[in-house]
């Protein structure tokens with residue numbers, strides 16, 4: 001399962017990558033380019049644009065019209081439709097910035113990229129495999145925010161409205 005998301009859903013793209021999904025997000029793409037890529041690479045189109053959604057229907061592209069506004073609602077909408085797990089598994093998580101895989105990296109290799117305080121506090125670090133990105137991640141203070149948003153998404157998943 002691979003997703004392509006429109007330029008208005010950058011936040012959602014990041015969440016899906018955290019959940020381990022393959023996501024193409026290119027805010028410069030126009031509607032035709034999005035549709036053609038979805039068709040060519042058999043990707044699921046996520047869009048806020050009703051007209052684009054209708055065009056996707058006509059072309060038999062698997063798609064979802066994302067109508068909700070809050071991140072946890074959007075996550076719930078996508079998870080409900082495509083039966084995604086809302087658990088984070090760091091072995092599957094992708095780089096939220098660029099979408100490439102992460103690799104677990106020894107502290108010594110990334111010590112120049114992480115604030116000293118975080119290096120001292122945390123044991124495990126992951127680095128993006130994309131050399132042009134190479135961002136480093138760890139389960140730090142922001143983690144509570146991530147799990148809290150996903151917990152909210154789980155809670156509302158049953159009741160969230162499904163769309164076209």
Ligand SMILES: [Zn+2]
Nearest residue numbers: 095098128133
């Ligand atoms: Zn990256």
